[in-house]
Amino acid sequence: MNIVAEHEHNEILAALVGQPNSGKSTVFNYLTGLHQTVANYPGVTVTKKSGHYHDGKRRIEVVDLPGTYSLTSYSQEERVTRDFLLLERPEVVVIVIDASNLRRHLYFVFQLLELQIPLVICLNMMDIARRRGFSIDIPVLEQTLGVPVIPANGRTGEGLEELRRQINTVSAKHDHESPVTWKINYGTLEPLIAEFDAALSQKEPLVQDFPTRWLAIKLLENDREARRIIQHHTHDKDWEPLLESCMKKVEDYETQSGDSPRKTIASSRNILAETIEKQTIQRTSIPHRNSDTLDQFLCHPFLGLLSVAAVMFITFQLAFNLADGWTWFPWFNAAGVFEWNTPFGAVESLFSVWIPALLDSCFHLPEGNLHSLIYDGIIAGVGGVLTFVPTIFFIFLFISILEQSGYIARVVVVLDRIMRFFGLHGQSILPMILGGGIVGGCALPAVMATRSMREQRERILTIMVVPLMNCGAKVPVFALLISAFFLEYQGLVLAAIILISWTMALFVSSILGKLFIGGEPSPLVMELPTYQVPDLRDMLLTAVLQSWWFVKKAGTIILAVNVFLWVLMYYPRPDNPDTDAATQLAGSYAARMGRIFEPVTRYAGFDWRDNVALIGGFAAKEVIVSTMATMYGIEEEDETEAENNHQENKNNKENTFQEPNVKRKELTKELEEIDTESLDIQGKHLAVRLRAEKNWTPLKAFVLLLFVMIYNPCFATCAVIWRETGHIKYMLMTMAYTNGLAFLIAVAVYQIARICS
Amino acid sequence: MIANINSPTPETVFRSEKVDYLCHFSEGQSGTIVDLVLEPELQGRLMGMGLFAGTRFRVLQGGNSSKIKSSARPMLLAIGNTRIALGQSIASKILVEK
Numbered sequence: 001m002n003i004v005a006e007h008e009h010n011e012i013l014a015a016l017v018g019q020p021n022s023g024k025s026t027v028f029n030y031l032t033g034l035h036q037t038v039a040n041y042p043g044v045t046v047t048k049k050s051g052h053y054h055d056g057k058r059r060i061e062v063v064d065l066p067g068t069y070s071l072t073s074y075s076q077e078e079r080v081t082r083d084f085l086l087l088e089r090p091e092v093v094v095i096v097i098d099a100s101n102l103r104r105h106l107y108f109v110f111q112l113l114e115l116q117i118p119l120v121i122c123l124n125m126m127d128i129a130r131r132r133g134f135s136i137d138i139p140v141l142e143q144t145l146g147v148p149v150i151p152a153n154g155r156t157g158e159g160l161e162e163l164r165r166q167i168n169t170v171s172a173k174h175d176h177e178s179p180v181t182w183k184i185n186y187g188t189l190e191p192l193i194a195e196f197d198a199a200l201s202q203k204e205p206l207v208q209d210f211p212t213r214w215l216a217i218k219l220l221e222n223d224r225e226a227r228r229i230i231q232h233h234t235h236d237k238d239w240e241p242l243l244e245s246c247m248k249k250v251e252d253y254e255t256q257s258g259d260s261p262r263k264t265i266a267s268s269r270n271i272l273a274e275t276i277e278k279q280t281i282q283r284t285s286i287p288h289r290n291s292d293t294l295d296q297f298l299c300h301p302f303l304g305l306l307s308v309a310a311v312m313f314i315t316f317q318l319a320f321n322l323a324d325g326w327t328w329f330p331w332f333n334a335a336g337v338f339e340w341n342t343p344f345g346a347v348e349s350l351f352s353v354w355i356p357a358l359l360d361s362c363f364h365l366p367e368g369n370l371h372s373l374i375y376d377g378i379i380a381g382v383g384g385v386l387t388f389v390p391t392i393f394f395i396f397l398f399i400s401i402l403e404q405s406g407y408i409a410r411v412v413v414v415l416d417r418i419m420r421f422f423g424l425h426g427q428s429i430l431p432m433i434l435g436g437g438i439v440g441g442c443a444l445p446a447v448m449a450t451r452s453m454r455e456q457r458e459r460i461l462t463i464m465v466v467p468l469m470n471c472g473a474k475v476p477v478f479a480l481l482i483s484a485f486f487l488e489y490q491g492l493v494l495a496a497i498i499l500i501s502w503t504m505a506l507f508v509s510s511i512l513g514k515l516f517i518g519g520e521p522s523p524l525v526m527e528l529p530t531y532q533v534p535d536l537r538d539m540l541l542t543a544v545l546q547s548w549w550f551v552k553k554a555g556t557i558i559l560a561v562n563v564f565l566w567v568l569m570y571y572p573r574p575d576n577p578d579t580d581a582a583t584q585l586a587g588s589y590a591a592r593m594g595r596i597f598e599p600v601t602r603y604a605g606f607d608w609r610d611n612v613a614l615i616g617g618f619a620a621k622e623v624i625v626s627t628m629a630t631m632y633g634i635e636e637e638d639e640t641e642a643e644n645n646h647q648e649n650k651n652n653k654e655n656t657f658q659e660p661n662v663k664r665k666e667l668t669k670e671l672e673e674i675d676t677e678s679l680d681i682q683g684k685h686l687a688v689r690l691r692a693e694k695n696w697t698p699l700k701a702f703v704l705l706l707f708v709m710i711y712n713p714c715f716a717t718c719a720v721i722w723r724e725t726g727h728i729k730y731m732l733m734t735m736a737y738t739n740g741l742a743f744l745i746a747v748a749v750y751q752i753a754r755i756c757s
Numbered sequence: 758m759i760a761n762i763n764s765p766t767p768e769t770v771f772r773s774e775k776v777d778y779l780c781h782f783s784e785g786q787s788g789t790i791v792d793l794v795l796e797p798e799l800q801g802r803l804m805g806m807g808l809f810a811g812t813r814f815r816v817l818q819g820g821n822s823s824k825i826k827s828s829a830r831p832m833l834l835a836i837g838n839t840r841i842a843l844g845q846s847i848a849s850k851i852l853v854e855k
Contacts, residue, residue, distance in 0.1 A: 416831055
């Protein structure tokens with residue numbers, strides 16, 4: 001008996017399996033609610049979802065295995081599922097199947113029954129089956145398969161309490177000594193199966209751990225993993241003659257019958273599934289399929305593209321405007337004190353105003369290192385992590401609408417031929433738009449949004465190119481440089497930015513796909529599920545769980561990096577406490593690093609001050625603007641003070657800024673008119689200032705703009721890339737190529753333009 | 758109706774007069790699957806979706822007669838209650854008959 005049994009079943013391990021679109025996640029969400037965690041299976045990019053619930057004293061641990069169409073061992077998901085079932089030995093395995101597609105799901109059920117695991121069938125989507133005029137004879141189905149069958153509807157919760165009861169019953173009854181004895185008759189293959197089975201039954205310790213009939217069938221199917229299992233679970237070199245004789249017999253069978261055993265096995269299963277379907281299903285009527293009519297439009301090559309464009313645009317607008325665009329709490333803004341009118345603004349002001357104010361009133365910390373560590377390092381860092389939460393929440397709310405409704409599969413169909421050309425997948429479009437495909441957005445939730453992509457190769461490529469899109473944090477930098485140097489060509493530069501970043505992303509994905517990721521692009525095979533009205537409970541649950549996952553898994557890394565960057569910018573402290581911020585920053589570690597890099601970055605036209613700003617940008621791209629402002633002595637003050645300050649600077653330093661006062665004011669006014677939203681007053685003054693600087697030319701501005709567009713994604717995104725892929729290597733690869741490419745392009749553009757002029 | 762001008766490939770002639778590749782079927786046509794000439798992984802996945810030798814299907818969209826002559830357009834199949842989109846690279850490896 002295993003250890004779990006000795007624990008008197010205080011904890012039960014249950015696994016949830018099923019094909020994609022069987023409604024498995026809805027069942028999982030119902031069972032576990034908020035008690036869910038997401039991790040990666042070791043060594044693969046497949047995400048592992050697990051959760052738990054309590055039933056009296058018992059704790060039931062539920063693992064939601066990846067949705068797969070079969071249980072061969074060709075894909076990562078299939079291997080993960082099979083290994084879990086065989087090696088972790090869950091006490092109950094619940095298979096969720098679609099009642100309206102019984103035959104095809106039975107084919108999958110058979111593969112699990114052959115594993116001889118304690119099975120419970122959850123016959124989901126009974127509502128759709130009823131709507132289509134089916135009635136299913138449950139007792140006959142139970143009798144034929146020899147396992148409990150529970151009719152259910154995950155969306156309404158119908159039958160799921162019964163499912164919980166069955167999980168209890170089956171796990172209590174479960175005894176490893178007497179496995180399920182259900183069998184399929186494979187006809188002409190039976191003698192071979194019996195022979196292999198008998199031979200395998202002699203092998204120690206294989207026979208204790210694995211169902212030998214299943215292994216025999218797998219050997220006939222020519223399954224690599226089955227051979228590997230036999231190799232690893234038999235003593236000595238015992239397995240070699242056995243496998244050789246098996247291979248020989250399979251070949252003999254093929255030459256005799258002219259068909260591969262694999263095909264015979266598949267067709268036997270299919271025929272049985274058809275027979276059982278006929279026995280158990282009664283069709284009363286066949287209603288018209290509205291889904292097909294809808295697909296006439298939504299999958300149409302032209303209308304489909306238009307609808308994808310519209311849906312993407314609406315999703316993008318809704319998600320980002322709800323998080324930080326449209327006013328939610330107008331009364332807070334009306335008070336004129338704090339910008340508390342959006343969820344994002346609320347989180348931001350909580351950490352930039354409320355918490356510091358609260359701390360101030362409770363403890364009177366003197367200005368100094370500790371004060372700065374707590375305020376500028378930790379509170380600002382935590383705030384920096386949490387400001388992502390409203391965006392993540394709303395994005396996943398809408399993503400779950402797209403997924404639950406079944407629309408995302410149509411997006412894939414419509415865009416497949418375009419995206420495939422660049423080594424991407426039809427589904428890649430959503431993360432790319434969310435990451436800033438039309439300027440504004442955020443790479444971090446966009447990387448998280450790739451989670452529903454089933455093709456791992458395309459998923460990794462999408463994750464790696466999403467940072468090339470122009471997220472909302474790059475916008476202030478672009479606005480600064482455009483306002484300073486390309487005011488007349490604003491629209492043109494913006495269009496160029498969008499064009500360049502898409503060209504880069506598609507180019508990079510084709511190259512990376514060929515050079516580093518390897519493998520063939522996955523061909524398009526996509527089930528189009530019936531359209532359904534999304535379930536609000538599931539939507540909210542997804543959004544909350546994704547936000548929580550982000551805070552828990554990525555938050556700590558982001559916080560650590562932010563504190564580290566704060567140290568770089570803040571230390572060493574100047575001896576004279578009255579030193580202004582610009583002088584302090586000029587002496588910081590960050591500035592020292594900036595000077596070290598100067599001999600290299602000079603080729604792209606960047607001096608050490610630009611380097612410091614770019615180092616600041618590792619934390620978040622918008623920091624580039626504020627770092628530059630500090631460096632050029634523009635403080636975050638109100639308008640009049642800033643202007644006075646500017647005047648003083650001008651007088652003191654006697655720089656080249658010689659325009660008449662009136663004209664300067666006009667200019668400031670002009671800037672305000674153009675970029676009231678993307679650039680704050682500090683940024684506008686910086687723009688005016690940059691124009692006046694001798695070493696700033698439109699060329700340098702353009703090169704910097706390109707560099708910022710391409711170089712290292714912010715560390716928050718890096719952390720999420722690491723967590724999402726489960727490998728630090730993909731994060732490092734992304735950092736390496738973005739910085740390399742950014743530098744190459746910057747140097748090329750800078751040097752060529754200089755030679756040409 | 759325009760006749761199918763695509764010249765049959767040697768294999769199709771070899772197998773049977775009636776057998777053709779799925780990609781040569783047109784919108785609205787029904788047929789039966791004869792064979793999946795694909796690597797085991799894809800075969801397994803398609804079987805999991807209900808595509809076996811002998812399965813009846815109907816082409817909902819795409820295929821030979823569609824107005825858009827882009828060869829890369831996916832085909833939409835109805836197999837019982839399942840709807841499946843297949844890329845041309847796969848549709849050109851599935852043997853079917855009317």
